[in-house]
Amino acid sequence: MISKGTDEAINNLNQLVDLNGDKFVNYFLKNVVPSGIPLCITGHSLGAYLSTAFAPYLHYQIRQNN
Numbered sequence: 001m002i003s004k005g006t007d008e009a010i011n012n013l014n015q016l017v018d019l020n021g022d023k024f025v026n027y028f029l030k031n032v033v034p035s036g037i038p039l040c041i042t043g044h045s046l047g048a049y050l051s052t053a054f055a056p057y058l059h060y061q062i063r064q065n066n
Contacts, residue, residue, distance in 0.1 A: 006053045009046075013054060025058065029065050 002010075016024040032039060041055040042048065 002053055006050070009050050010054055010057060013050070025061050028058065029061065033062055033065075 013024055018027050022030065028039070039058075041051045041058065043051040
């Protein structure tokens, strides 16, 4: 369970799109994961707080797509 603010922040991250129209998580699933590039999620201040919630979320998404 996460706070409402954390949920909103993760949803905001998920709405980010690249120039091709791919959302944030989809970009990682299509470009980073298949390449085998090691991934470290970190941040400073609010970003550090969000990284502790976003990293497990991204890990879950990766496992769901494999």
